[in-house]
Each structure stands twice: as structure tokens, then as C-alpha cells.
Amino acid sequence: MLSLSQATIETFLDELWSIDGLSDNTLNAYRTDLSLLACFLAAQRIELKQAGKQDLRDYLGWRKDKGFAKSSSARVLSAMRRFFGYLLEKTIIQLDPCVELSAPKRDRKLPGTLSEQDVERLLAEPDPEDTLECRDQAMLELLYATGLRVTELVGLTLDQISLRQGVVRVVGKGGKERLVPIGEMASASLERYLVSARELLLGGQSADVVFPSSQGRMMTRQTFWHRIKRYALRAGIHGDISPHTLRHAFATHLLNHGADLRVVQLLLGHSSLSTTQIYTHVAKLRLAQLHSEHHPRG
Structure with a gap:
């Protein structure tokens, strides 16, 4: 049986699929990103839809400490923004915790060169x-x-x-x-x-x-x-x-x-x-x- 957080994620993904027609790859990436966030919050006895701004900051900080790529964390933030924007639109939450959250700056790589x-x-x-x-x-x-x-x-x-x-x-x-x-x-x-x-x-x-x-x-x-x-x-x-x-x-x-x-x-x-x-x-x-x-x- 799905947990309450996982059930909310699946409902959100179903709506994305039906309205935006997102690909399976994108939906699976969102599912993975949001499920990992839900697990992190669950360890602190916080349900996903009850997460506050500081909870999400703590999660992004945890990802940084664990060595996740900046590009990966930027994608996670995108998934969180869409998810909590969906909850706000459905009046499941009253405030969007993603407001003022910023993605980690990606390292700029030098292009290849020649001697x-x-x-x-x-x-x-x-x-x-x-x-x-x-x-x-x-x-x-x-x-x-x-x-x-x-x-x-x-x-x-x-x-x-x-x-x-x-x-x-x-x-x-x-x-x-x-x-x-x-x-x-x-x-x-x-x-x-x-x-x-x-x-x-x-x-x-x-x-x-x-x-x-x-x-x-x-x-x-x-x-x-x-x-x-x-x-x-x-x-x-x-x-x-x-x-x-x-x-x-x-x-x-x-x-x-x-x-x-x-x-x-x-x-x-x-x-x-x-x-x-x-x-x-x-x-x-x-x-x-x-x-x-x-x-x-x-």
C-alpha cells in the first residue's frame, strides 16, 4: 500500500501526464526525485506536503554534502517547484515552500582546446x-x-x-x-x-x-x-x-x-x-x- 506522500506524488504525476503529456522518462525522473525527498522528510517525521522552506533547504544541503551533482540538484528543484505549485493550485497547501529557493550554480566548464x-x-x-x-x-x-x-x-x-x-x-x-x-x-x-x-x-x-x-x-x-x-x-x-x-x-x-x-x-x-x-x-x-x-x- 502506498504511503500518503507516495500517493500524492502519483496523483501529481497522473495529472502531469494527462495535461502536459510528459514523456515516461521525465515522469520517472520526477517520481525518483520526489520519492527521495519524501524519504528524507519521513526520516524526520515530516510528511511531504507539510514540508516548509527550511526543510527543502536542508534537503538540498544534504544532497550537496552527499556529493550529488549540481545539475542533478537543479533538476530536483525543478521537480519540487512543479509539485508544490500543483499542491498550491489544488489548495492542498496555503504557501509554496519553494519561493525564494534557488538552484545551485552549475560549474562552468571550459570547452576543449588545442595546443x-x-x-x-x-x-x-x-x-x-x-x-x-x-x-x-x-x-x-x-x-x-x-x-x-x-x-x-x-x-x-x-x-x-x-x-x-x-x-x-x-x-x-x-x-x-x-x-x-x-x-x-x-x-x-x-x-x-x-x-x-x-x-x-x-x-x-x-x-x-x-x-x-x-x-x-x-x-x-x-x-x-x-x-x-x-x-x-x-x-x-x-x-x-x-x-x-x-x-x-x-x-x-x-x-x-x-x-x-x-x-x-x-x-x-x-x-x-x-x-x-x-x-x-x-x-x-x-x-x-x-x-x-x-x-x-x-
Whole structure:
């Protein structure tokens, strides 16, 4: 026979299924999360629907002490909010104990990156004598030189690039524009591509996009991702390589060579410095490495 708390949980899940049509996986996750909460409260002689705000805080604190993942506890809080919101709507309770409860902040993980040597190998892999690979090399060089998002890269138009001034005008998230220096190596690769390969790719068609596909249209992000994977395999570089890997390598290597974090923020097009703060870990690791290598008591 179901306990009173478990029976309330099942009634709640039945309503979720009938009204929201949630999947079995989601319903089972809610069942597990709420049942574990009910067991925790039962050990303290508290029925689930009688739980107060401090009881729920104690439970989240217990999960933290037990080493539950922050992402898991965030999901639990979501389940609790829906459950106690349901009880409030049904007037089973008068106050929602989840008010003012906040989910634990998730640890921000650095995306994968490449060493400078790996980047050199990757950039050298495309054959500039091949039409498609000449285009790809220009794209890779430009991506590493500017740290563009892949959507910004594949969507570039001719009027956004000035080889004479050595800059690219990027239209980023929210329509915000920024100017990013291209650099000599990327400029040379881009000029070679524009002079020799681009017209061949277009096949007589007219288009503003800088890097057309083999059909003369704007390339998709997925196509470019597959092209990068291909060159990484040819260069013997293993791991999860994507366009964002080069964007991260751009930021990491700038910091390793002494660039200011705020400069990196502007180049990446981050609206807030807090978004760029994840790269401070890179700078600290580099400082520790330099100290270890060069300090007499390192």
C-alpha cells in the first residue's frame, strides 16, 4: 500500500501526464526525485506536503554534502517547484515552500582546446591547390585569427571584410557589430582564396557570401564542422574537435601570450565580462606553469 506522500506524488504525476503529456522518462525522473525527498522528510517525521522552506533547504544541503551533482540538484528543484505549485493550485497547501529557493550554480566548464602545435598542424592540412580545401584553409585561418562564432563565419559577406585595413566587421548576437583584426597569415590565406578558388566554387553564380558551399550557397554549420573533423583526423589530432574548439584556442592562446581579459571579451563579442571569466582559469594555469618552469624554487 502506498504511503500518503507516495500517493500524492502519483496523483501529481497522473495529472502531469494527462495535461502536459510528459514523456515516461521525465515522469520517472520526477517520481525518483520526489520519492527521495519524501524519504528524507519521513526520516524526520515530516510528511511531504507539510514540508516548509527550511526543510527543502536542508534537503538540498544534504544532497550537496552527499556529493550529488549540481545539475542533478537543479533538476530536483525543478521537480519540487512543479509539485508544490500543483499542491498550491489544488489548495492542498496555503504557501509554496519553494519561493525564494534557488538552484545551485552549475560549474562552468571550459570547452576543449588545442595546443599551438596542434593548431599549426590543423591549419597546414588543407591543400591550397584544391578548390574546396583552399576555401577551408582560409576559413580555418580566419577562425583561429579572429575567434568568430561558426554562425558568424559561415554567414560572412564580402562587404564585411577589408583586406586593405586587415579587419573583419562581425555582426554578432543581438545584431551587435564589432571589428576584429584578421592578421597577416589569415589575410594571405583569405586573399589567395578570393583570387583563385571562390569564383570556381560559385561556377558563374553571383553571391555575397564569402565562403560558399560546393553548390554556390551559404555553407551550413554542420558542413563546416564535418570539414574540420576531416582535417583533424588527417593531421592525427584526436578528441572532440569543432569550430568552437578553434574559437576557444584563439582566446586561450591570446591570454597565454599576455592579452588582457577585457580585450579578449571585445574580440569574442561577449556582452558581459562574466562570460569571458571562464578563461581566467587558463591564465592562472599558464602562470603556474611559467612559475614552475622558470622560478628557482618553483
